[in-house]
Amino acid sequence: MKKLYPAIPLLILVLLVGSWGVHHFAQRRLEAGIADFRASLGPGATFSYATARPRTLARGAHFTAVTYHNPAMTLVAADVRLGGLTGNNVQGEKIGSIVLRDVKVMTQDSTISLDQVALGNLVMPNTARVTAETARPLGFDSLVLDTGTFTNLHLAIPASQTDVTIGRMTIGQYGLGRSSHLDLEKLATQINLTPTRRIAVEHIQLDGPDFASEVASLIQSGHLVHERHPQTMDLKKVEIASxxxxxxxxxxxxxxxxxxxxxxxDTNLTNLTLWSTGTDNPSILNAFGYDHFTGNIHVNSTSDRSAGHVHLEPLTVEAPEMGNLSVVAELDQIPFDDMAIIPETARIVSAAMTWEDRSLASHIVAGLARSRNTDVETYRQGLLAMLATSDDASMRAMGRFLQSPQDHPLQIALRPMKPVNLMMLGVALSMAGDPSVAAPLGLTISTP
Structure with a gap:
């Protein structure tokens, strides 16, 4: 044992020299990596920091007071830690983990701030310059990310006076061809125009979409790609208020x-409540004598994108205060690439509806009476007498329904000679007693 004592100082010296050598090598490699990164930034872009220290075996780094700037945006982070750096010019730079704290991203139109960004197994696109001998470098849409967590995100868009906050957002399996996962907690949006609008969702979960392919499609064509991945969406506690x-x-x-x-x-909405917008801006709820709607909605649909066709089987609405609706329908001219114009283009090919009433029928009759400045019961009795003596079977069925709505569910069938525009359905139903309208629409009303 005594013979080992003289070797201990030598061993310590070797360790000290070795650790200094490893640190020196790591520092040199870090400086070389920073130089290569700066050289690849392109015109008008800069990268700066207060301190930079290498991590173990030159496989990572710790930066403080980082600023990245290009003509389109500026990114500032108080602290950046990278680990597990590997990769090459062909496959792109691979980062095992990267954590940024106190982050702010500023563009001409918006500002994003976050408490922390934590990314796992990130593959950065190859940013080598394009030449005749090399392939075009990968774009932003070609990032690959196994996991990403974003904490306390705040987006401000001054031009539209919009603020968006997210308590926590997690994305998983981002990359072309991957079925991704998105999880958001406490999403809140406020639009400070007049009138103010507030939108809040307690929790959002999406599974299945290929987000990277969607980004690539938007960049290349301005349209979302049609995905074939099975997808699910789950939202809890959705609120819109003014x-x-x-x-x-x-x-x-x-x-x-x-x-x-x-x-x-297949879509389910549980405990949906819609409020009237008030007497200063009356809605259809006001017209029917309600100040809100509460119910559950279930929609099961099959869409043929090539034909612009949708089959509903069924659409059900269960409203305890008003009644229950069941609809089976065929629609065409559905603009799948621009769903905002559905009311203008969609047509009804055929439809069958069943209404089990609880209070809606009496509310409609009362509303019609008020619009004619007539006593409600007087108007109701006159209407029932007119329907009971009608030559049209559909009108007599309507009379039986209005006489005792709870005992006679109303069944309406629509089989027009040619498809009718969706927006015209209400007009068509209001003229159901006119044979010149009902016959071309194939409109029949019955009660079981």
Whole structure:
């Protein structure tokens, strides 16, 4: 044992020299990596920091007071830690983990701030310059990310006076061809225009979409790609409000399965409440004598994208205060690439509806009486007498329904000679007693 004592100082010296050598090598490699990164930034871009220290075996680094700037945006982070650096010019730079604290991203139109960004197994695109001998470098849409967590995100867009906050957002399996996962907690949006609008969702979960392919499609064509991944969406506690509550939904679930041309979707809305916008801006609820709607909605649909066709089987609405509706329908001219114009283009090919009434019928009769400045009971009795003596079977069925709504569910069938525009359905139903209208629409009304 005594013979080992003289070797101990030598061993310590070797360790000290070795650790200094490893640190020196790591520092040199870090400086070389920073130089290469700066050289690849392109015109008008800069990268600066207060301190930079290498991590173990030159496989990572710790930066403080980082600033990255290019003509389009500026990114500032108080602290950046990278680990597990590997990769090459062909496959792109691989980062095992990267954590940024106190982050702010500023563009001409918006500012984003976050408490922390934590990314795992990130593959950065190859940013080598394009030459005749090399392939075009990968774009932002070609990032690959196994996991990403974003904490306390705040987005401000001054031009539209919009603020968005997210308590926590997690994305998983981002990359071309991957089925991704997105999880958001406490999403809140406020639009400070007049009138103010507030949108809040307690929790959002998406599984299945290929987010990277969607980004690539938007960059290349401006349109979203049609995906064939099975997808699910789950939302909890959705709220929209202004100076008063406007909409609340306890729970929304959607599942979707797609082929090249067909989509099958199943959607449930649980405890949906819609409020009237008030007497200063009356809605259809006001016209029927209600100040809100509460109910559950279930939609099961099959869409043929190539034909612009949708089959509903069924659409059900269960409203304890008003009644229950069930609809089976065929629609065409559905603009899948621009769903905002559905009311203008969609047509009804055929439809069958069943209404089980609880209070809606009496509210409608009362509203019609008020619009004619007539006593409600007097108007009701006159209407029942007119329907009972009608030569049209559909009108007599309507009379039986209005006489005792709870005992006679109303069944309406629509089989027009040619498809009718969706927006014209209300007009068509209001003229159901006119044979010149009802016959071309194939409109029949019955009660069981």
């Amino acid at each position: 100076t008063h509550p406007m909409l609340q939904i306890d729970h929304v679930t959607t599942s979707r399965f797609s082929t090249e041309t067909e989509d099958k979707m």
